[in-house]
Amino acid sequence: MSWRLGIVEVGVIPRLPLNLYLPDASPDVLIDPPCYCYLASDGERNVIIDSGPDRARAVAEGLEIVGDTSELLVAGLRAWGVGSADVDCIVHTHLHHDHMQNDLMFPNAVVRVQRAEVAWATGPDCGRFYFGIPELVTALGDRLELLDGDAELFPGLRVVLNAGHTPGHQSVIVDSTEDRVCLCGDIVSLFANVEVVGSICPNMRETKDFLARARVAGWEMIPSHDPKLREHRWYVQPAG
Numbered sequence: 361m362s363w364r365l366g367i368v369e370v371g372v373i374p375r376l377p378l379n380l381y382l383p384d385a386s387p388d389v390l391i392d393p394p395c396y397c398y399l400a401s402d403g404e405r406n407v408i409i410d411s412g413p414d415r416a417r418a419v420a421e422g423l424e425i426v427g428d429t430s431e432l433l434v435a436g437l438r439a440w441g442v443g444s445a446d447v448d449c450i451v452h453t454h455l456h457h458d459h460m461q462n463d464l465m466f467p468n469a470v471v472r473v474q475r476a477e478v479a480w481a482t483g484p485d486c487g488r489f490y491f492g493i494p495e496l497v498t499a500l501g502d503r504l505e506l507l508d509g510d511a512e513l514f515p516g517l518r519v520v521l522n523a524g525h526t527p528g529h530q531s532v533i534v535d536s537t538e539d540r541v542c543l544c545g546d547i548v549s550l551f552a553n554v555e556v557v558g559s560i561c562p563n564m565r566e567t568k569d570f571l572a573r574a575r576v577a578g579w580e581m582i583p584s585h586d587p588k589l590r591e592h593r594w595y596v597q598p599a600g
């Protein structure tokens with residue numbers, strides 16, 4: 361089965377120290393990493409991998425996001441030829457706010473995430489990048505499907521658990537029309553993180569194990585926050 365892929369930019373996190381990603385970078389170097397949602401369609405089903413942040417909600421929580429997040433996601437989908445009601449499934453790499461705030465725009469989508477991630481995200485030690493999860497779980501009801509480890513979600517589209525960034529983080533492996541692709545999530549935020557592990561992945565062993573597995577598999581690695589994805593062949597230009 362071959363999937364067509366798209367990359368939609370939905371906002372930017374301003375002024376993040378580069379050394380969170382690359383430990384050897386000077387502490388004064390700041391970057392503005394984009395947030396992306398990934399679209400996958402096999403002609404029958406439309407899947408979104410990560411639904412992106414919500415600017416207003418982030419600001420209310422004391423975090424900065426620049427850009428018209430939900431409008432950009434809708435515009436990107438439209439440019440891709442898909443309406444909100446046509447989205448069948450949302451897969452979350454993890455539940456940090458910049459990956460999950462727009463699920464409820466898609467009334468027909470089943471949402472799939474690791475059970476371990478939901479448990480962590482609703483626990484006492486999850487930290488400030490998680491918010492709105494209990495409300496989302498309630499709002500989704502039986503549209504939320506919890507996964508326990510690696511799973512094939514559709515022919516040619518599967519998830520692999522890799523708890524390097526958060527305890528229930530997963531990447532999505534897709535047989536695309538061109539290549540076998542890994543939509544990495546925050547296990548690989550920048551292209552350089554295919555080789556270098558930053559403090560953003562506190563579980564260094566899990567991260568390195570996964571990167572070694574990816575090298576052996578030969579997947580095309582698509583990072584979660586690299587500005588260079590704006591030049592990627594799958595980058596969806598917003599409809600004018």
Ligand SMILES: [Zn+2]
Nearest residue numbers: 454456525546
């Ligand atoms: Zn994250």
